[in-house]
Amino acid sequence: MSSLNPAQRAAIRYLDGPLLVLAGAGSGKTRVITEKIAYLIDTCGFNPGNLAAITFTNKAAKEMQARVDKLLAGRSTKGLTISTFHSLGVRILREEVKAIGYKPNFSIFDATDCFAVLAEIAGSTDKATVRRLQTLVSNWKNALVTPELARKNAQNETELRAADAFAAYCTTLRAYQAVDFDDLIALPVTLLRDHAAVREKWQNRLRYLLIDEYQDTNAAQYQMLRLLTGARAAFTAVGDDDQAIYGWRGADIANLRELPRDYPNLKLIKLEQNYRSSVRILQAANALIAHNEKLFDKQLWSELGPGEPITVSVCANGEKEAESVVMKLQAHRFQQRGAFGDYAILYRGNFQARALEQFLREQRIPYLVSGGQSFFDKTEIKDLSCYLRLLNNTDDDPAFLRAVSVPRRGVGAATLQALGNYAGQRQRSFFAVLGEHGLAQHVQERQLAPLLEFHDFIERFRQRAAREAPALVLPELLAAIGYEAWLLSQDEPRTARTRWANVVEFVDWLAAKGAEEGKTLSEATQAIALVNMLDRTTPEVDAVRLSTLHAAKGLEFKHVFLIGLEEGILPHREAQIDNRIEEERRLMYVGVTRAQRSLHLSYCEKRRQGRELIPCRSSRFIDELGRADLRFSGGGEPSPPDRSLNAERFAGLKAILNKQAG
DNA sequence: GCACTTTATGTTTTT
């Protein structure tokens, strides 16, 4: 435990009660968690099986596991839980399903599946409407609001209709034997709350909890934590209110603010020494975040010297910005004789990566995009997951609909419509009514053959999948449906080849997973829903990292480029109201504090919106960094606030407020 | 009624 500072050491050794560690960016918070796990096992004699560390992303969980393994080299960590909130939720659900009337082979719906269910219920094809409803439902679940309560709280006709849709949505999911992401927290909470025996069992099993990124917990996750820790309240929560960037997902900083109230004997330890960034970067970050209403006072400091000045480039438009950033990065790298892997380019939205990728390819600079479209969201992978989901749970209608249509087998929209009506009338799933004798009366005669053939086909593989490992069955299923040929017939040869390569990679991933933990079909299927990026360990590759600001949290880079610093991008156009501006500011803060040695900012004077180039204004956050250490280039300093532009901004704000009132 | 082709269109952030 050498080279820990006194605050870190205190945080690791404190065991007398609940502990909140306020860990500033780069203050070694992951280190505190991993060292504390080692301390609890080595020095305090905890059984690893009685410890759980909870993170928000798989990436964080994986990294933590690796660091713990290294720290405890040789000693057993068997039974140690290091997982995301959602994975822990699945584990609890799987063990306790019978208490809430689900089968253990339940499906996990992703956002697309849930969207389709809600669209059907609302009878709406308008995307914006359904999306609003989806957010509403998600917010209710995250706040542990039941359909009944939502109905009671409804203020007007619209809210009442939404609450009814919510109720119907829950019923439908239950009929499908399916849960959504929010259920993975909400259901375990109700379970632990309402069943004392279950609660005691889990409290007994998880005797000490460590929670990472505590500021990102939502109400449901906080309740889960309370129920798991119980009266003993043996936990360490580590967080940073300045890095709370998931408010839009229901995360609530109130959980941080109210922790001292809920636990009067809560011990508070602050980590303020930053081991990551040079002084100039840290000063800029401190100046920026000072514009937020602060929850806890915190001043980061560093012993790492002044470092390079922060540069700001003004570019004509998005393409020019991408080009300039790539050129600047090249020049900087030559001058420093550095590696590509020392550089990251960070941005607000995924779409900003495209222009960058183009120039990086042109310059033959290796790069990796993190965030962005997940491997498991690719069409070919979703196709196969749906087959697995259907084999695992034949009540999973969304999976049925996809599997029955890919590849095409002579069953089209009209037939599925008729089948859906029949299934609805019989109160059974699509797959179930395929086996009924009455089927012939409800679909066209010539449709009968392909439908029955599909039913047989699934049934045959289902029996095999019950006995054999999914990774063995899947390749045969692929051959049986002629998937490779289908891909070739659908796409250009080279896209078809990449897609098939993805399929092969997916099968390999499944095999590796299965070998690792002896996964059953239902475990594998559920794991697929939760694991987002294919966990290829690629830190070895020397490549520039492209990442959204959200996905960059928890990472650090020697040199950071932060692009698109314009009003409307960062802060985002739809985040003009006060508390959301604060979250955008924290997002900027996260970006700034990723940098160790140098930080390069850029923004455009004009940006393409649709087919037109719209003039834009530099982000207010640039001004808030303090001018002292900024070096401008490309177009001089940003123009002083211009009245016409302010008027424009005001008009935008008014439009938003009107929309909300109406 | 089904399958495949063309055309428009649009993108906050993620478990």
Next chain:
DNA sequence: CATAAAGTGC
């Protein structure tokens, strides 16, 4: 660029 809606041939 990748998906979704509308249009065309069978």
